Amino acid sequence: MSTSPEKPPIIDYEGSDYQASFWDEGDREYEDHSERIALKRLLPDQGNLLLEIGAGAGRNTPRYRGFQRVVLLDYSLTQLQQAQEHLGRCERFIYVAGDVYRLPFVKDLFDGATMIRTLHHMKDPLAALNQVQRVLISKSPFILEYANKQNLKAILRYMFGRQEWSPFSLEAVEFADLNFDFHPKSIRKWLAEAGFELEKQLTVSHFRINLLKKGIPTQVLVFLDSILQPTGSWWQLSPSVFTRSQASKTHQVEESAGFFQCPECGEVLPEQELETNQFLCPTCSKTYPIVEGIYDFR
Ligand SMILES: C[S@@+](CC[C@H](N)C(=O)[O-])C[C@H]1O[C@@H](n2cnc3c(N)ncnc32)[C@H](O)[C@@H]1O
Numbered sequence: 001m002s003t004s005p006e007k008p009p010i011i012d013y014e015g016s017d018y019q020a021s022f023w024d025e026g027d028r029e030y031e032d033h034s035e036r037i038a039l040k041r042l043l044p045d046q047g048n049l050l051l052e053i054g055a056g057a058g059r060n061t062p063r064y065r066g067f068q069r070v071v072l073l074d075y076s077l078t079q080l081q082q083a084q085e086h087l088g089r090c091e092r093f094i095y096v097a098g099d100v101y102r103l104p105f106v107k108d109l110f111d112g113a114t115m116i117r118t119l120h121h122m123k124d125p126l127a128a129l130n131q132v133q134r135v136l137i138s139k140s141p142f143i144l145e146y147a148n149k150q151n152l153k154a155i156l157r158y159m160f161g162r163q164e165w166s167p168f169s170l171e172a173v174e175f176a177d178l179n180f181d182f183h184p185k186s187i188r189k190w191l192a193e194a195g196f197e198l199e200k201q202l203t204v205s206h207f208r209i210n211l212l213k214k215g216i217p218t219q220v221l222v223f224l225d226s227i228l229q230p231t232g233s234w235w236q237l238s239p240s241v242f243t244r245s246q247a248s249k250t251h252q253v254e255e256s257a258g259f260f261q262c263p264e265c266g267e268v269l270p271e272q273e274l275e276t277n278q279f280l281c282p283t284c285s286k287t288y289p290i291v292e293g294i295y296d297f298r
Pocket of ligand 1: 013053060075076079
């Protein structure tokens with residue numbers, strides 16, 4: 001875990017085999033397919049430049065077919081290296097190592113953003129959402145997945161005295177170091193505070209119970225889940241919730257100048273000189289290297 005006095009702590013995925021152990025060998029086909037369906041329901045048909053926050057090893061990236069270019073942003077360089085191995089080095093994918101709390105992009109740049117299975121690592125979710133709103137063009141969609149503390153399993157465990165924390169209270173529950181479950185009302189409040197208008201909510205992975213996953217064919221569970229997902233408009237009792245919001249901005253949007261900005265001082269960065277393979281901030285003199293096709297802004 002990396003931390004400093006003024007910045008929220010960041011969970012460390014460096015060197016992690018998350019994609020292999022959690023997804024490829026972790027018996028999570030049901031969750032993966034249910035998430036694919038939810039994403040398909042929420043994504044726009046087309047777009048220009050999408051920001052994928054906490055992209056990890058790029059599990060979801062192939063699902064963003066409608067976008068001409070995708071920026072994969074993750075704090076872990078090794079996760080991005082895995083994504084690059086899997087997706088390849090091409091103009092369509094831009095790999096950026098950076099912190100969601102200090103996004104290294106100019107404002108009003110992206111016409112779409114996603115954040116899947118990443119907010120649950122945020123000690124300061126509102127600060128992260130403020131950053132996402134800053135880099136989105138007005139009216140652009142933002143698809144956010146969060147871990148829901150008010151899920152049916154947690155409610156039953158609480159009622160039968162098997163769990164101390166209340167699933168109904170608004171504060172986040174940190175069930176493991178830097179792993180948080182959030183209350184849907186808190187998420188809606190933070191989205192509004194950050195300048196997002198909530199459009200849609202889908203509840204996902206209703207049947208995330210090992211006994212069910214073992215006893216019932218995956219396709220059946222996925223089908224049932226897909227039927228239940230739209231009930232998220234009325235109540236949210238599943239462990240995972242997908243939302244789509246729109247960035248609403250009041251200021252006049254000028255033509256966005258530049259692409260990257262210095263995460264340290266906010267200065268727009270001039271394009272790097274090809275020979276140096278790094279960006280130099282003209283204001284604070286910080287340098288940011290480009291390592292084998294990955295822009296490193298940490
Ligand atoms: C659980 S993984 C999810 C990966 C991918 N979204 C998926 O669903 O397969 C969470 C990812 O968020 C990244 N992450 C956590 N905190 C971050 C931060 N402050 N800034 C950028 N990325 C962060 C981690 O490095 C990790 O790759």
